[in-house]
Amino acid sequence: MNAVWAHLPILIVLVPLFGALLAGFARRADPAFAIALVVSWVIPFCAGAMLWQVLASGPISYHLGSWAPPWGIEYRVDALNAFVLMLVSMIGAVTMPFARRSVGFEIEEGQRPWFYCMYLLCLTGLLGIAVTGDAFNAFVFLEISSLSTYVLIALGRDRRALLAAFQYLIMGTIGATFYVVGVGLLYLMTGSLNMVDIAARLGPAWADNSRTIIAALAFVTVGVSLKLALFPLHVWLPNAYSYAPSWATAFLSATATKVAIYLLVRFLFSIFGVAIDLRALPVAAIIIGLSLAAMYIASLIAVFQSSLSRMLAYSSVAQIGYITLGIGFVNLAGLTGGLVHIVNHALMKAALFLAVGAVFFRARTVQLDDLAGIGRKMPITMTAFTVACFGLIGTPGTSGFISKWYLALGAIERGWWLVVFLIVGSSLIALIYVGRVLEIAWLREPSAAVAEARDPPLSMLAPLVLLAAATIYFGFDTEWTAGIASTTAKGLLGGLR
């Protein structure tokens, strides 16, 4: 047992990687699904054990191949990583049972094992980004997750999925390349790729080479922002989320952008923030400005969408704005709000997109016009959907309220009353686009398109209900979300110059 315990940081990457190989060799859908399910259910135990270890006794440092850092690659897990690892692995574990029927319905038989193979590779990449303490290693994992994501999107049922995947490939590669340029400039300045080591060496380098370091900061921030779909770098997201297979959208919306946000937080707070005084640079102001723009513009666009999945995609861009807004505040309440919204939004959006997948499974359409009265035909699905929608608005009693509460506190602490009102105001726009869907779903007579619809089988219903229940649960018990987020935020802010 001890032998396994010491190697958890690498196992969390290796298990899905070898799972992907096996799923690829399986050649048939059912064994591939079984492998994906086993892997998805094993990983949370690894992540949970690491989270427990980190909270009990501080950061874990794992030396790959026993090469001491900074020469060897170090996997470094602190409260922030463990938190993200836990989130990604739990989303995978909870949503996986949904995949079997949804994938069986939407994807051709020959492509199904490859779908699971790509999912496991994507999981490998996402967990790898979160676990590694090496800036270049993070790039490799970023590309592993990105390349598999392009394939997952291209497997969508519509031919426009191919176009969405291609556009995402172009933008994603530009983003990743920007990130490598930034890391390369940092390497030129510090001679190191280990994140902790870069942070230590960057401070002394700042005096002579501040211009290069600012360029590195800009390249990394823009590159990662492309990946996390910060407004206005979000243009790849709506198409990708609308045309990807339903289950892939649910998984990606809950994990891929969140891991990119983690990387941004890591670079801003654990590398640049430790070495130089970021308050002297307009980083926070730019992030806050773009976040507010995302919250309003993307929400407004969401109001005018005719397709349910596209509306939720624009809502994702807006919600990512809340997360980055909290990061931009650079104070305890704001950063806690941002981090806690990573989890809360992941749970809500996974629930919402799973509900869309369930609706498509039964009604074969996600166009709002066709979905009149769907609530009466699929009551359990649409109740879960409604609960998650309330979370999206930030109604008290849901986890969304907790996030917005902390964000508002962060703004008040800064004395920015206008921002407080803007946070509340953007919730009202969310109320409009969500209310529009709920009105169509519950208050209208069932249309012909949904006449045959009924709730999906248990394997699809259970994950959906579980996620919706979590949205309510984390609205009351915040120890596991806001509690850990606050500890993490305290640690990050304490390290700042």
Add this chain to the structure above:
Amino acid sequence: MQTLGIILDHYSYVITIFLMMSGLYIVAARGNMVKKLVGLSIFQTSVYLLYIEPAKILGGTAPILDPAFSVYSNPLPHVLILTAIVVGVATLALGLALAVRINEAYGTIEEDEIFERDRET
């Protein structure tokens, strides 16, 4: 005159930046998907140069431990870029594969024609 001196001293960086910008421009300006991928590849390749140039030391040997040589090139960026090249090849392959599938589905790989065809249906 001084500016010219700086440019000449750093000519390898000038080439890198020129390649980087032209790659990015091709990606943005061209509607043909294969041309876009060509631009993307040029863009990525320029980053390989960004890493390799500072690692090469004039008069330095290959990084082999031998008492006869004291000056050698930094091996780490070369190794990193080997990885980046593999990533670049994978991206290009996937991009081209998608272009083939798009051509099968739409009958064209020109972006504006594809948008037009989507609007028709």
